[in-house]
Amino acid sequence: MNTVDNAAFRAEGLTKVYGVGESKVYALRGVDLQVPRGEMVVLLGPSGSGKSTLLNILGGLDSPTEGKVFFGTRELTAFDDRHLTLFRRESVGFVFQFYNLIPSLTARENVALVTEIARDPMAPEEALALVGLEPRMDHFPAQLSGGEQQRVAIARAIAKKPQVLFCDEPTGALDSQTGIVVLQAIARVNHELNTTTMVITHNAGIAAMADRVLQMADGEIQDIRINAEPCDPAALSW
Amino acid sequence: MLIELCKPLDRKLLRDLWAIKGQALAIALVIGCGIGMYIMSRGMLESLQETRNAYYERYRFADLWAPVKRAPDALLEQIATLPGVRRAETRIRAGVILDVEGASAPITGEIQSLPEKPTPHINDIVLRRGRYFDPQHEEEVLALQSFVEAHGLGPGDHLYAILNGTKKKLTITGVVLSPEYVYAISPGEIVPDKKRFGVLWMNREALANAFDLDGAFNEAALLLSPGASEDAVIERLDTLLKRFGATGAYGRKQQISDQFLTNEINQLNTMGRVLPPVFLLVAAFLLNVVINRLIDTEREQIGLLKAFGYSGVSVALHYLKMIGVVTLLGIAIGMVLGLWLGHGLAAMYQDYFKFPFLLFSAPADVYLIAIGASLAVAGTGTVSAVLRATRLEPAVAMVPPPPPDYSRSAAGLERLARWLDQPTRMILRHLYRWPKRAGLTVLGIGMSMGLLIGSSFSLDAMLYMVDISFNVIDRQDVTVNFVEPRNLRAVQDLLHAPGVMAAEPFRAVPVVLRNGQFKRREAIVGLSDNAELSRVVDTALRPVPLPPDGLLLSDKLAELLHVEAGDLLRVEIRTGRRPEVDIPVRGIVKTYMGTAAYMNLDSLNSLLKEDIAITGGYLLVDSQHTDALYRALKNTPVVSGVSLQEQAQNAFYDTLQESLGTFVFFNTLFAGLIAVGVVYNNARISLSERGRELASLRVLGLTRGEVSYILLGELALLTLLALPLGAFLGYALARGLVYSFNTELFRIPLIISPATYGYAVLVVVLAAIGSGLLVRRRIDRLDLISVLKTRE
Structure with a gap:
């Protein structure tokens, strides 16, 4: 395991319980984790294994029942709602499974939505160029294919130059084929901007592009694998 | 089988309704307001008409009144046998000054004769308390209930009246109501003042003695045969009674109490026709939006149901049931509200309109119309949405709809958008994408504001009307009427009365004005040159000098007679030698209350070929000495009536606050409800459509405030756009109401004060803010986690 001072995230004893009494469900059972800065991490696991819960807690969308999360030296689990919003606004990029673009804004405007409120963002055009969408900048989501929409979502997530990028089933x-183009965009951002990237997926095939693969089941990390030689997404197939 | 199939659907129905309970309730309330207002106004209208008709019928309210100076009793037979007359009676009726222990100001009143024993006669009285007078005791009288009670009097108590110049102490034996005084008001005023107007009934013989009318009468009251022409009988009567100083017979249309009652019934009618449809239209729009949205969100469920074998009809039935439940809830609210308001209104009316009984009861057809109209409007509003649901193909329905396409936008909007931040662009593009809904929302909010202005403006207008009438036109403090015309020197006597600072004479001459087929019983008022107290003003409210000859007519009178300045008018003078002459109309002047014809006093007197004579005076009084003046007037035998401007004005303000205040309160409530209903529904629909979008933005790091701006900014913009529209609609509604309330009794000027606009804006904006806050709470509770996983 890497040293603590190099960690983007550090989680200690994360437990998340839904419900009370008989109907208690453990989503996370005492997870300890360190994510080194700049790494590409893939979380694998079946439905209900706790990977989304873990990502939500790390991304400041949810709070654990027990345990602590540190982002760098700051304790996320001690933040109130306002500070969590600020954390997401300045340090985190999200990419969703269903893109969640704003249909009434063009690709460029969807990115600008985030850059307008970020501290030191790149230009929306630059972010869109990173994902290869320069020519389609002034199109509305309804005029873009699914893959194009997802690449806009990635551009929107990375335009603020976040320290972390979370991708939930991107x-x-x-x-x-389209998936690979999207993964290439994610990998490029990870390399060029040195953004710590966490990707959730069902798809074990994607694991080959990661520096680190976390295998989750029953709310626990069952296995951590380190790829000495992560492959290019272009070489992936599923 | 069908029931088995429907059961789970019905359970879904209840849960769906519960999920949109806030919106469903808002819509039901809007329907309820419309239905409530309809039931109240139509029910009250029917109740008033029924009660009036029954009362008039049972107590033989006259069809015609024929006042004369003095006619022999023997003439009754001739009157009764005139064609078209069913029954006739004669009586003595006179204006009197009344005085009650403890009252400082003189009280204007009337006294009428009654037969010796209670017999069913025309204009019969209703004995409420006490007993009929004893003909052996000349001082015994019956008195009008409202007057007696306002002074805390009752049977056995005393009061004073100047009867033909002699002050008499009278004893009240009975407290009565009369169909002639349902709205008991002193002539020339517009609101009743219970304390300041009294009516007494006295034994015929005793009254005849007091007024030297033994074997004679000064008024005939008639009932007409069914189908008889009122005008024809009036002509015959006037011819017959000409020799006896007839001033002109008149029918119910000019009977002051009935005039006011009819006026109120007409106003209720207008209200019942104008306001409820506004509410139902808004409700139809709201239902349309909500059901359309519901079908959008349940698209996949509809597809699933159809895939399982439910027919289009059962799907349609499902949504129709939902619409039915909301509408029926609205109808139920409306009925309770209508009954409650109706009973409240009936209680309020009993304060103004004195019936022996007045019960609010709406006939069955009112309820049936209310139910039918609500269901029809709800059905019309939602039929397209429901049809859309039945036409959805299961395979298409189960595939999520494509994202809304915003690519077609207005060029102008895009040029503007370049200068705006992204959230503001979202607002503008969203409005442009659904222009119909945005337009209807603006219209709905505008309507609520219009309703507010249209109902509150009457307060401004009434105050203006009174201000002009009392402070620009009639500026005197006291008007004194003499029993008989007197020499001009009487003005000097008035000037010497205590506290009188100025006095101006007037002469009122009963006439019939005729212009071809149009005729009118009126009084020409002769004023002295340069009159300063009671003035004549033109339509721009500038004082008009009286022309040396010719008439000035008030605008309403000119309208009724169809004459213009410069026309000749046939004037039949109904006093003295009764000359009939053609007099030119020299100008049209402004009055807000009643009708009036003015002439120069000198030329009026020369027309009558009499020396300068006057029938009364206008006085300006030092307020320090009013009590002394009142004492003097109460003991002046030649005075038959005194009206006090200040008291009339106060009575008016009191009535205004009581009745109109309540009216404005409820309208504010209802209009506010429409505003809340429209804004809240719009916000909820937007939130439901865009909840996922807004939650995504929260995940991306936008604060609650920034996200709220996108939704609430849109509402704010719509509300802002609605304000000028609302002001316009309010103006238009006020204009319509002014037009429909234009009657002989009074005309409401179209005056809307800036404060009224401000008030309406305030209510609408507060309603919008309130709705915004309700929705804001939901924005704060957006589920950020689920948006990561769900597709729309």
């Missing part, structure tokens, strides 16, 4: 709604 290729879940795409065919494999």
Whole structure:
């Protein structure tokens, strides 16, 4: 395991319980984790294994029942709602399975929505160029394909130059060819901007592009695998 | 089988309704307001008409009145046998000054004769308390209930009256109501003042003695045969009674109490026709939006139901049931509200309109119309949405709809958008994408504001009307009427009365004005040159000098007679030698209350070929000495009536606050409800459509405030756009109401004060803010986690 001072995230004893009494459900059972800065991490696991809960807690969308999360030196679990919003606004980029673009804004405007409120963002055009969408900048989501929409979502997530990028099933709604284009965009951002990236997926095939693979089941991390030689997404197939 | 199939659907229905309970309730309330207002106004209208008709019928309210100076009793037979007359009676009726222990100001009143024993006669009285007078005791009288009670009097108590110049102490034996005084008001005033107007009934013989009318009468009251022409009988009567100083017979249309009652019934009618449809239209729009949205969100469920084998009809039935439940809830609210308001209104009316009984009861057809109209409007509003649901193909329905396409936008909007931040662009593009809904929302909010202005403006207008009438036109403090015309020197006597600072004479001459087929019983008022107290003003409210000859007519009178300045008018003078002459109309002047014809006093007197004579005076009084003046007037035998401007004005303000205040309060409530209903529904629909979008933005790091701006900014913009529209609609509604309330009794000027606009804006904006806050709470509770996983 890497040293603590190099960690983007550090989680200690994360437990998340839904419900009370008889109907108690453990989503996370005492997870300890360190994510080194700049790494590409893939979370694998079946439905209900706790990977989304873990990502939500790390991303400041949810709070654990027990345990602590540190982002760098700051304790996220001690933040109130206002500070969590600020944390997401300045440090985190999200990519959703269903893109969640604003249909009334063009690709460029969807990105500008975030850059307008960020501290030191790149230009929306630059972010869109990173994902190869320069020519389609002034199109509305309804005029873009699924893969294009997802690449806009990635541009929107990285335009603020976040320290972390969370992607929840980014290729879940795409065919494999389009999915690979999207993964290439994610990998490029990870390399060029040195953004710590966490990707949730059902798809074990994607694991080959990660520096680190976390295998989750029953609310616990069952296995951590380190890829010495992560492969290019272009070489992936599923 | 069908019931088995429907059961789970009905359970879904209840849960769906529960999920949109806030919106469903808002719509039901809007329907309820419309239905409530309809039931109240139509029910009250029917109740008033029924009660009036029954009362008039049972107590033989006259069809015609024929006042004369003095006619022999023997003439009754001739009157009764005139064609078209069913029954006739004669009586003595006179204006009197009344005085009650403890009252400082003189009281204007009337006294009438009654037969010796209670017999069913025309204009019969209703004995409420006490007993009929004893003909052996000349001082015994019956008195009008409202007057007696306002002074805390009752049977056995005393009061004073100047009867033909002699002050008499009278004893009240009975407290009565009369169909002639349902709205008991002193002539020339517009609101009743219970304390300041009294009516007494006395034994015929005793009254005849007092007024030297033994074997004679000064008024005939008639009932007409069914189908008889009122005008024809009036002509015959006037011819017959000409020799006896007839001033002109008149029918119910000019009977002051009935005039006011009819006026009120007409106003209720207008209200019942104008306001409820506004509410139902708004409700139809709201239902349309809500059901359309519901079908959008349940698209996949509809597809699933159809895939399982439910027919289009059962799907339609499902949504129709939902619409039915909301509408029926609205109808139920409306009925309770209508009954409650109706009973309240009936209680309020009993304060103004004195019936022996007045019960609010709406006939069955009112309820049936209310139910039918609500269901029809709800059905019309939602039929397209329901049809859309039945036409959805299961395969298409189960695939999520494509994202809304915003690519077609207005060029102008896009040029503007370049200068705006992204959230503001979202607002503008969203409005442009659904222009119909945005337009209807603006219209709905505008309507609520219009309703507010249209109902509150009457207060401004009434105050203006009174201000002009009392402070610009009639500026005197006291008007004194003499029993008989007197020499001009009488003005000097008035000037010497205590506290009188100025006095101006007037002469009122009963006439019939005729212009071809149009005729009118009126009084020409002769004023001295340069009159300063009671003035004549033109339509721009500038004082008009009286022309040396010719008439000035008030605008309403000119309208009724169809004459213009410069026309000749046939004037039949109904006093003295009764000359009939053609007099030119020299100008049209402004009055807000009643009708009037003015002439120069000198030329009026020369027309009558009499020396300068006057029938009364206008006085300006030092307020320090009013009590002394009142004492003097109460003991002046030649005075038959005194009206006090200040008291009339106060009575008016009191009535205004009581009745109109309540009216404005309820309208504010209802209009506010429409505003809340429209804004809240719009916000909820937007939130439901865009909840996922807004939650995504929260995940991306936008604060609650920034996200709220997108939704609430849109509402604010719509509300802002609705304000000028609301002002316009309010103006238009006020204009319509002014037009429909234009009657002989009074005309409401179209005056809307800036404060009224401000008030309406305030209510609408507060309603919008309130709705915004309700929705804001939901924005704060947006589920950020689920949006990561769900597709729309």
